[in-house]
Every structure is written in structure tokens, then in C-alpha cells.
Amino acid sequence: MLCKCEKEDQNQAADSPDLSMLDEVLDEYRSQAGSLVTVLQKAQDLYGYLPLTILRHIAEEMNIKPAQVYGVATFYTQFRLTPVGKYIIHLCQGTACHVNSSEPIETALIQELKIKPGETTPDKLFTLTNVACLGCCSLAPVMMINGQAYGPLNPNKAVSIVKDFYAGEQQASEGGENA
Amino acid sequence: MKIRIGLGSCGIAAGALKVMEVLKTELDSHNLKLEIQQTGCIGMCHNEPLLDIIEDNGQTFTYGKITEKIIIAIIKQHVLEGKLVEKHLVNSCANPNDFLAEQVRVALRNCGIIDPEQIGHYIDRGGYEALKKAITMSSEGIIEEIKTSGLRGRGGAGFPTWFKWNATRNNPGEIKHIVCNADEGDPGAFMDRSVLESDPHSVLEGMAIAGYAIGAAEGIIYCRAEYPLAIRRLEIAIKQAKEKGLLGSNILGSPFAFDIRIKQGAGAFVCGEETALIASLEGERGMPRLKPPFPAQSGYWGEPTNINNVETFANVPWIIAEGGKAFAAMGSQTSKGTKVFALAGKINRGGLVEVPMGLSLKDVIYKIGGGIKENRNFKAVQLGGPSGGCIPAALLDTPVEYESITATGAIMGSGGMVVMDETTCMVDVARFFLDFTQKESCGKCVQCRIGTKRMLEILERICNGEGQPGDIELLHEIALKVGEGSLCGLGQSAPNPVLTTIRYFQEEYEAHINEKKCPAMQCKALITYRIDPDKCKSCSICAKKCPVNCIKGEKKKPYVIDQNECIKCGNCMEVCPTKFNAVIVE
Numbered sequence: 223m224l225c226k227c228e229k230e231d232q233n234q235a236a237d238s239p240d241l242s243m244l245d246e247v248l249d250e251y252r253s254q255a256g257s258l259v260t261v262l263q264k265a266q267d268l269y270g271y272l273p274l275t276i277l278r279h280i281a282e283e284m285n286i287k288p289a290q291v292y293g294v295a296t297f298y299t300q301f302r303l304t305p306v307g308k309y310i311i312h313l314c315q316g317t318a319c320h321v322n323s324s325e326p327i328e329t330a331l332i333q334e335l336k337i338k339p340g341e342t343t344p345d346k347l348f349t350l351t352n353v354a355c356l357g358c359c360s361l362a363p364v365m366m367i368n369g370q371a372y373g374p375l376n377p378n379k380a381v382s383i384v385k386d387f388y389a390g391e392q393q394a395s396e397g398g399e400n401a
Numbered sequence: 402m403k404i405r406i407g408l409g410s411c412g413i414a415a416g417a418l419k420v421m422e423v424l425k426t427e428l429d430s431h432n433l434k435l436e437i438q439q440t441g442c443i444g445m446c447h448n449e450p451l452l453d454i455i456e457d458n459g460q461t462f463t464y465g466k467i468t469e470k471i472i473i474a475i476i477k478q479h480v481l482e483g484k485l486v487e488k489h490l491v492n493s494c495a496n497p498n499d500f501l502a503e504q505v506r507v508a509l510r511n512c513g514i515i516d517p518e519q520i521g522h523y524i525d526r527g528g529y530e531a532l533k534k535a536i537t538m539s540s541e542g543i544i545e546e547i548k549t550s551g552l553r554g555r556g557g558a559g560f561p562t563w564f565k566w567n568a569t570r571n572n573p574g575e576i577k578h579i580v581c582n583a584d585e586g587d588p589g590a591f592m593d594r595s596v597l598e599s600d601p602h603s604v605l606e607g608m609a610i611a612g613y614a615i616g617a618a619e620g621i622i623y624c625r626a627e628y629p630l631a632i633r634r635l636e637i638a639i640k641q642a643k644e645k646g647l648l649g650s651n652i653l654g655s656p657f658a659f660d661i662r663i664k665q666g667a668g669a670f671v672c673g674e675e676t677a678l679i680a681s682l683e684g685e686r687g688m689p690r691l692k693p694p695f696p697a698q699s700g701y702w703g704e705p706t707n708i709n710n711v712e713t714f715a716n717v718p719w720i721i722a723e724g725g726k727a728f729a730a731m732g733s734q735t736s737k738g739t740k741v742f743a744l745a746g747k748i749n750r751g752g753l754v755e756v757p758m759g760l761s762l763k764d765v766i767y768k769i770g771g772g773i774k775e776n777r778n779f780k781a782v783q784l785g786g787p788s789g790g791c792i793p794a795a796l797l798d799t800p801v802e803y804e805s806i807t808a809t810g811a812i813m814g815s816g817g818m819v820v821m822d823e824t825t826c827m828v829d830v831a832r833f834f835l836d837f838t839q840k841e842s843c844g845k846c847v848q849c850r851i852g853t854k855r856m857l858e859i860l861e862r863i864c865n866g867e868g869q870p871g872d873i874e875l876l877h878e879i880a881l882k883v884g885e886g887s888l889c890g891l892g893q894s895a896p897n898p899v900l901t902t903i904r905y906f907q908e909e910y911e912a913h914i915n916e917k918k919c920p921a922m923q924c925k926a927l928i929t930y931r932i933d934p935d936k937c938k939s940c941s942i943c944a945k946k947c948p949v950n951c952i953k954g955e956k957k958k959p960y961v962i963d964q965n966e967c968i969k970c971g972n973c974m975e976v977c978p979t980k981f982n983a984v985i986v987e
């Protein structure tokens with residue numbers, strides 16, 4: 223395991239995370255048996271994702287084998303080992319959304335953003351992920367962007383919502399340059 | 402007079418927070434000082450956002466699909482002049498809504514009525530009276546009462562609740578645990594979320610009663626991380642209950658002590674299975690293990706543990722307060738009480754529905770749900786999610802009760818009920834669920850891990866028009882092996898969606914395999930969208946609405962779809978004016 227991490231770590235060296243941010247969490251949970259999942263959740267809240275350096279740090283501090291930490295982190299879909307974009311698009315692929323044609327929406331978003339589900343656009347603006355049921359089935363098909371739900375969608379609406387976000391970003395950055 | 406707004410996740414998604422804001426400014430501008438109360442979901446998702454006007458005499462008027470304009474009208478007409486805004490009224494005592502009128506609410510008794518963030522509201526409606534009564538009873542007495550009620554687990558399997566409680570109570574061990582399963586994994590179900598968001602105290606009270614009966618001092622709620630609002634409201638509820646001495650030590654002045662904490666899941670369907678859930682609670686990968694030993698014998702940290710579903714717990718206070726007999730008086734011979742369903746899909750009135758067991762599927766879908774959207778024909782209803790199956794029109798008279806539903810090849814499940822119409826492809830539905838289970842398989846058993854993958858491959862090739870003779874038989878054969886060779890319910894029931902669709906819709910499979918046709922016009926590889934040059938009037942509407950810009954044309958010439966680019970979304974067909982109807986699907 224080590225050799226693989228070391229190699230990938232070199233790529234991450236550029237933005238090596240501040241380990242001390244995690245001290246408080248570790249102090250609270252270090253001695254509580256069975257709290258690994260909780261610690262990983264808190265770490266992800268802090269860093270936005272779980273870089274390998276953080277995983278190794280948690281393993282050391284909690285006295286758990288690195289392989290076990292990695293095993294748990296990769297088992298649950300909530301944990302992300304790569305950074306995410308500014309806007310996370312949760313596209314619902316639950317049953318109600320599926321029968322109300324959510325698949326063409328996915329295809330349209332893939333074409334628009336030029337990324338596949340699970341990936342992030344190179345400008346780090348959008349991450350596209352599929353989820354199973356956002357719990358607003360009567361609005362199906364639905365997507366959620368940073369906590370705000372949109373529905374009922376069709377491919378066209380979905381694409382134009384994403385375009386609106388994009389336009390908003392461009393305006394903001396142009397405004398910033400002028401100021 | 403006071404005003405009440407539904408602020409469940411789905412109300413919020415439909416824009417209820419905006420409604421709240423507008424309402425406040427409007428009231429201010431009229432200098433009106435009315436109380437605005439938040440509440441959870443009444444379950445009329447199809448009418449969200451909802452707003453209730455409650456008159457001083459208690460009469461309630463519910464308005465639906467609220468917009469800024471409607472708020473202004475309501476304030477002007479109803480609040481100021483006392484005249485109803487009939488057009489937007491969806492429920493009132495004089496004119497009860499069919500959706501609500503047919504329901505019997507036990508688990509949802511407070512949902513959409515109380516403010517879930519105020520314990521006082523719960524107590525005013527008789528909350529925590531059951532706990533008060535319980536601690537004067539013996540634990541045998543409570544378990545006996547639950548036995549009389551006939552309550553069966555609402556998490557899916559329908560196991561008698563009293564039996565599990567009794568086993569956990571009698572098994573040796575100093576320390577025992579209560580776990581509430583709020584992992585709600587079925588993709589298309591949201592009953593538990595709504596209960597937690599709308600009436601968290603009913604679950605806490607149910608857990609405390611179970612704790613007293615079993616002899617446990619601690620309860621854990623394992624809740625999906627995808628339910629942030631439910632978690633927040635639970636946290637508030639736990640804090641308030643502790644302040645009132647309804648949780649913690651010396652509950653209501655008695656020696657009984659019981660505490661509840663929340664543990665967030667991390668997104669794995671299989672963690673809804675009880676042994677996997679326990680592994681996850683212990684900070685491990687959530688992988689099921691062989692039973693026995695059952696959690697009642699050896700659960701959390703090897704100690705006797707009783708796991709129940711959210712809805713199961715929500716029923717408990719009602720049963721203790723009203724008596725097991727009253728609960729058993731509802732429902733059918735083998736399935737007592739009521740059941741909550743999340744009605745969704747191609748249905749006119751989707752939402753949260755609680756009905757007495759034994760009501761027919763037809764009544765749920767037509768009387769309560771208002772039938773199929775756009776007057777299309779009903780094709781099937783899916784019960785039980787990835788572990789369940791599709792029930793066809795011919796069996797719509799089946800009553801909702803455990804044994805009858807199981808006899809159709811589906812399962813009652815936790816309450817997801819997704820309605821499908823003639824435009825739903827049943828092979829695609831089977832593929833959809835297999836895709837889900839295959840991804841969610843924990844990988845421990847070969848049959849589940851590889852078998853579901855092979856089944857998915859076959860279903861994918863059938864949907865792609867590459868099905869071969871013998872595929873149906875092959876699916877059958879693998880399905881049996883997967884069912885037999887799997888350790889937990891995920892693998893054991895994974896074949897159900899495939900087996901039921903083959904059983905009731907074999908001709909659809911055959912059309913895909915033999916004629917390379919998708920009768921429901923859904924499977925992308927088997928259909929093409931085309932513009933009829935004779936009918937097209939070159940209005941360019943479709944070209945503007947195509948999400949991938951693959952319709953080209955110019956004035957006076959028929960438009961043409963570039964088949965290489967087309968993602969077959971059907972948008973063009975939808976937007977082409979009906980007087981032209983130039984887009985055809987084949």
C-alpha cells in the first residue's frame with residue numbers, strides 16, 4: 223500500500239493539506255472505539271475530500287492500519303478521494319426519476335459539461351454525481367446543486383440551469399477583474 | 402387565525418422557503434401580526450408548496466401549489482375579507498381532499514400538523530403519554546401489548562416486533578442496545594425521512610418504550626447522511642426531550658434511564674441490512690455476516706441488540722396509548738394496523754400515504770393517487786424497490802398485506818410504491834434495478850457479486866438490441882443461483898425485479914430479443930427520432946429546444962435530425978406543436 227500512496231502523494235504535494243485542522247476531531251474521537259466512519263466524515267467536511275495524506279494521518283493518530291482506513295474510505299460512496307468542484311450536481315437516478323426519464327438528462331449534462339458522473343470539470347466548477355432518490359420524487363426528475371433542488375426537469379432545462387451557473391461565474395470573475 | 406407552512410425537504414425543494422419569505426413581507430406590508438408556524442409534510446407532495454390558514458375556531462383551509470401571486474390573493478381575500486380563494490384551495494373540512502380522506506394516520510398522526518422543532522406541540526397532542534404509561538407497566542406487559550397489536554416490522558421483512566423485543570430482553574447480557582434503522586435505502590422511497598422530519602419525537606418515544614421493555618439504556622439512530630434536515634430535527638428533538646426529563650437518567654422521576662444518539666450513515670445501501678448496519682456502527686466496512694447469531698443474541702459490540710425501522714418505532718407510542726387491540730382492529734387477518742407508502746412515478750397525486758393494511762393496490766393508486774398521469778394506461782406498480790417486483794394490472798386487486806404481496810413475487814418492502822405506465826419499458830426497469838444492486842453488492846458472496854454483474858450484462862444487451870435466443874432462460878438460471886448462494890437479503894432478493902418482469906411481461910422481453918423492438922419506445926438503441934418532411938413546417942421550435950443542438954434546418958425546408966448526435970431525449974417530439982406533430986419515434 224505504501225508505495226502506491228507515496229507515488230500519488232507526489233501529485234498532491236502541491237496542495238498538501240493542513241493536518242492541524244483535524245486535531246480537534248482526533249482529540250474527541252481518538253479513544254472512542256468504532257468512530258472511524260465519523261472521523262472520516264468530519265475530515266471530509268473540513269477538507270472537502272479525503273486526500274491520502276489525511277487518511278494516513280488518521281490511521282497513525284487513531285492507531286488503525288492504513289489499509290483498514292483506506293478500506294473503509296473506499297467502501298462508502300459518501301467518501302471522495304479526489305477534490306470536487308465548486309458546484310456539485312447531484313442528479314437523481316432513483317426509481318421515480320428513472321421512470322420519469324432521468325437518463326437523457328444525464329446524457330445531456332455529460333455532453334454539456336464534457337465529464338462523466340463522478341468527475342469534475344477542468345475549471346473545477348462542476349462535479350457531476352448520480353444519487354439514488356433525493357426524496358422529492360413528486361418533482362421527478364430532479365437534480366440538486368449545492369443543496370437546492372430543481373425539478374421537474376427535462377434535458378433542456380437541466381442544461382440551461384447549468385449554463386446559468388456558468389454565466390453567473392463568468393460575470394462574477396469579470397466583475398472581479400474590473401473592480 | 403394562524404398560518405402554517407409545510408417545510409419538509411420536498412416542500413422546501415418545491416420552494417416553501419421562498420413562500421415563507423414572501424408571506425412575511427406581505428403580512429408586514431399589511432401590518433398583520435399573525436403567527437406563522439412551520440410544520441413537516443402532510444404528504445401531499447403533488448401540491449407543494451402548501452399553506453394552511455387555521456381559523457380561531459380550529460377550522461383549517463389548505464392551499465396548494467403556492468406562488469407569490471397566490472399568497473397575495475390569500476392575504477387579500479381570505480385573511481382580510483374572510484372569503485375563500487376557491488381556485489387554489491386543496492383541502493378544507495367542508496370539502497375534504499380525496500387524497501387525505503381515504504387515509505388512516507397512525508405513524509403519520511402528527512405529520513404536517515405540529516412544528517417538529519417544538520416538543521410542546523408533540524406533548525399537546527398526547528405525546529409522551531405512552532412513555533408515562535409504559536414506565537408504570539412491567540416489561541412483559543409492554544411486550545404483551547405489542548404482541549396483541551400484531552405489529553410487524555415496517556423495514557421490509559415484516560417480522561413480528563414483539564418477538565424480537567422478547568428475544569433481546571431474554572438473551573443474557575448486562576448491556577443491551579436499541580437501534581433505529583433510518584438508512585432508508587430504497588431509491589424511490591421517503592417515508593422514514595418524512596416521519597423523522599415531521600414528527601421526530603414519535604420515534605424517540607417509541608425507542609424509549611422499547612428500551613424500557615428490553616432493558617436497554619442506550620439507543621442509536623442510524624440515519625442516512627443524505628437526510629440533513631431529518632438529522633437536524635432529530636438533534637433538536639433529543640435535546641428538548643432531555644431538557645424535559647423525557648430522555649436521560651431518571652426519566653419522569655423513575656429509575657429508568659435511556660439516552661439516544663445519532664450516527665450518520667455514509668452511503669451504502671447494504672448498510673440497511675442489520676448485521677451490516679452494526680458493522681458500520683462499529684466503524685468498519687458495512688458488510689453483512691451470517692445469521693445466527695441474530696443481533697438479538699449478539700449485535701452491537703457483541704451485545705444483545707434490537708433493531709427496528711423508523712415507522713415501526715413511530716407506531717409504538719400509539720399502540721401503548723390506545724392499546725394493542727385498537728391497532729389490531731385495523732388491517733387484515735395477518736397484517737395488522739396501517740402502512741405508510743411513498744407513492745411516486747407516473748401518478749397524478751404522488752406523496753405520502755398511510756392506509757389500513759388490506760386495502761387494494763387499486764384503491765391506493767386510483768382512489769388516493771388519482772390514477773395515472775396524462776390519462777395514460779397503467780402498466781405496473783413496483784413495490785419493495787431493488788428487493789421487490791413489478792405487479793401488473795391484472796393483479797391490482799391484491800390487498801396490501803405481507804403475504805398477498807409476497808405471493809405476487811414482489812415484497813411489501815419498506816413502502817416505496819412506484820407506478821409505471823405504458824411508456825415504461827419493463828426490461829429497462831429490470832436493468833435499472835440490477836444496475837443498482839450490482840453496484841451496491843458488498844462483494845462478499847461470489848453469486849451476488851458476479852451473478853448480478855452477469856445478469857446486468859444480459860439485460861444491457863437485450864436493451865441494446867443484442868439479445869439472443871435463450872437469454873430469458875439464462876436469466877432465470879442465474880437468478881435462481883444468485884438467490885440461493887447469497888448470504889444476505891440484498892443478494893437473495895436481487896433477482897426479484899427480473900423474475901417478476903419476466904413472469905408478467907415476457908412478451909416485452911421477446912419483442913426486444915426477437916424483433917429488436919422496444920414496445921414502450923424507451924430503449925435508446927432500439928428507437929430513432931425522425932422528422933416527417935411532409936409534416937414539418939420549419940418553425941424551428943424543436944431545433945431551439947434540442948439540448949445537444951442536433952436539429953438543423955432553414956426556412957421553408959423541413960428540419961432534419963442528425964442521428965449521430967441525437968441523444969434520444971424526446972424533447973423535439975414534446976415541443977413540436979400538436980397541429981404539426983412532425984416528429985415521429987420508431
Ligand SMILES: Cc1cc2nc3c(=O)[nH]c(=O)nc-3n(C[C@H](O)[C@H](O)[C@H](O)COP(=O)(O)O)c2cc1C
Nearest residue numbers: 554555556582585586673674675709710713890891
Ligand atoms: C439490503 C438490505 C437493505 C435494507 N435496508 C433497510 C432500510 O433501509 N431500512 C430498514 O428499516 N430496513 C432495511 N432492511 C431490513 C433490515 O435488515 C431489518 O430487517 C429491519 O431494519 C428490521 O426492522 P423492523 O423489524 O422494524 O422492520 C434492509 C435489509 C436488507 C437485506
Ligand code: SF4
Nearest residue numbers: 843845846849889892
Ligand atoms: S449477498 Fe451480496 S450484499 Fe449480501 S453479503 Fe453477499 S455479496 Fe454482500
Ligand code: SF4
Nearest residue numbers: 947967968970971973
Ligand atoms: S430526441 Fe432530443 S437530442 Fe434527439 S433530436 Fe430530439 S431533442 Fe435533439
Ligand code: SF4
Nearest residue numbers: 937938940941943977
Ligand atoms: S417543431 Fe415540428 S414543425 Fe417545427 S421545425 Fe421542428 S419538426 Fe418541424
Ligand code: FES
Nearest residue numbers: 314316319356359
Ligand atoms: S427518485 Fe428521484 S427524488 Fe426520489
Ligand code: FES
Nearest residue numbers: 409411442444446
Ligand atoms: S410533502 Fe413532504 S414528503 Fe412530500
